[in-house]
Amino acid sequence: MEDKEIIRLLFLRSENALSELAKKYEAQCRRISFNILNDSRDVEECVNDAYLGVWNTIPPKEPDPLSAYVFKIVKNLSLNKYRYKSAKKRNSQYEISLNELEECIPDKNAFGNSSDDELNAVIKQFLGDLDQKSRIMFMKRYWFAESMDDIAREFHLSHNALKVKLFRLRKRLKKCLEKEGIIL
Amino acid sequence: MTKTERLSDAFNVAGEEFLAEVVAFKQRNRDYGKIVKLCAATLVAAVLLAFFVSRMSIGNCPVTIYAYGAERKVLGSEPMIFTGSIDDHGSMHGLPVRFYVNGENIEKIRFSCQKQWITGTDWTEKRENYGLSKNFTIAYGKNMDEYASIVIEWVPNGIIRTLTDHDDVGIADLSEKEREDVIVMEITFLNGEEETLAVHVSLQLDGYFSSWVSEYEITSEDTFVFQSDVAVIYEDNVAEIINPTDNTLENNKGETSDDISERTIQANVNLTDAEWERVCATIENYYAKTNHQVIRYELLRHDAPIVRTYDGYNETEVIYFEVIERGNEIKRYIAVGSKDQWMECVVLNEGY
Incomplete structure (x- = not known):
């Protein structure tokens, strides 16, 4: 079924909407959530909560594309749960990608007061300046928390080539943050 | 919340704008999978059908142009506003004008850009890519599923340069002519028919770009169409172009002591690796800011003809580089200076 439908x-307010939504996006939602939580029961809960979120916000919202909206809700719910249970070692893809992102922090020992808006703007600019292929790779790794192997397969790259590519992109992000004087 | 989590959260928010692009990419890949399965299932029928169809005329050859970005919309005769914008200082934000051509049985399309620059990228990686160019021809062929992966990007480097080089010039100071551009597409179909269309681009006063499509008749005044095509940029170069600055720094990090002493002799200055990296960063930041796509830059000898003196700087406080820019055969030069042992580096001069 088309998103518009x-x-x-x-x-x-037809409940068929949720079953159609699940039919179309559940696999991807589960994947996003699992990449973060690495626990099937938690994934189940987050995905169901996401459907509820969709039900409660549409209407009045009319997101286009619907998929991005749903994925965003799933990711936020999964992150909330991840933080709630962070004491428990999960070893999820999200955790691994989070460790990689740590390399982008300009000065780990410094404490600054860069606002969230400033930080968001620099990252948005960084993503906007990347060529499409690099941007999609970066997003897949650090937004969708997809595994290196999955991304490498999708882009027909070796694991190592992707690793190097992502390393360079992270370095580039770090430089952007430094250049704009962002201190976290 | 840790610093990493804060960065991850910021990335989470900032990335929202590009989610649709990633989703579309996934969708497209899946669609290819479906098409492959469908093709396999109907192979026998297709072979039989091909026998009859092969003698039929292809008929009309319509093409549709789609804006390429977060939302793929048909680019028609009505102006469409793209999400990318430019400010009075020449800084680009978001995605510039990008599009792809869909249709049936296209043999090739020759693209010619009047004032600014265009690039051509084939995401299936079966065709050559074209860097910043004025004219190039891309073969499309029988596999129509690939058409949507051939992306043309309009790059307003001329406008950006005008705005960055002149502090007193803003978008409103540019004439309407300066803000407009046209990309002519000479389309040849497999049955020999030809069609010429134009994608018009206009920079609005608010910094956003609008674009529309029209039929086009090439006249003798369209000299930009008659220029010869650029040479193909081969994969090795493309890889370098994708992330030229990082490659350069990586290479620098791998230098031997011989390389460093050679560098010292050439530049007539003795730089540590950290100082050298700051110089490189200055150059890269300069070109990133001015939207030049640099393939590589090489140190010039201190006795090169281009070398000159700069007021207030002695000869050990300035170093010079030759710069190779994507899609530009003419080399550029850049002079970088420092008055405090290369802690703070400044670009003293840059140009042809």
Whole structure:
């Protein structure tokens, strides 16, 4: 079913909208959540909560594309749960990608007061300046927390080539943050 | 919340703008998978059908141009506003004008850009890529599923340069002509038919770009169409172009002591690795800011003809580089100076 039709059903408050939504996006939602939580029960809970979130916010919202909106909700719910349970060692893809992102922090020992808006703007600019292929790779690793192997397969790259590519991109992000005087 | 988590959260928010692009990419890949399965399932029928169809005329050859970005929309005769923008200082934000051509049985398309620059990228990696160019021809061929992966990007380097080089010039100071551009597409179909279309681009006063499509008739005044095509940029170069600055720094890090002493003799200055890296960063920042796509830069000898003196700097306080820019055969030069042992580096001069 087309996204527009699912949204129309949501506007009509038809519960079929949720089953159609699940039919179309559940696999991807589960993957995003699992990459963060690495626990099937938690994933189940987050994905169901995400559907509830969709149900409660559409209407009045009419997101386009719907997929991005749903994925965003799933990721935020999964991150909340991850933090809630962070004491427990999970060894998820998210945790691994988080460790990689740590390399981008300009000065780990310094304490600054760069605002969230400033930080977001620099990252947005950094992503916007990347060529499309690099941007998608970067997003897949650090937004979707996909595994290196999955991304490498998708881009027909060796694991090592992808690793080097992502390393360079992280270095580039670090330089951007430094250049803009961002201190976390 | 740790610093890493804060960075991850910021990335989470900042990345939202590009989510649709990633989703579309996934979708496209899946669609390819479906098409492959479908093709396999109907192979026998297709072979039989091909026998009859092969003698039929291809018929009309319509093409549709799609904006390429977060939302793929048909680019028609009505102006469409793209999400990318430029400010009065020449800084680009978001995605510039990008599009791809969809249609049937296209043999090739020759693209010619009147004032600014265009690039051509084939995401299937089956065709050559073209860096910043004015004219190039891309073969499309029978596999129509690949058409959507051939992306043309319009790069307004001329406008950016004008705005960055002149502090007193803003977008509103540019004439309408300066803010407009046209990309002519000479389309040849497999049946020999030809069609010429144009993608018009206009920089609006608010910094956003609008674009629309029209039919186009090439006249003798369109000299930009008659220029010869650029040479192909081969994969090795493309890899370097994708991330030229990082490669340069990586190479520098791998230098031997011989390389460093050679560097010292050449530049007539003795730089530590950290100082050298700061020089490189200055150059890279300069070109990133001015939106030049640099392939590589090489140190010039201190006795090169281009070398000159700069007021207030002695000869050990300035070093010079030759710069190779993507899609530009003419070399550029840049002079970097420092008055405090290369802690603070400044670009003293840059140009042809």
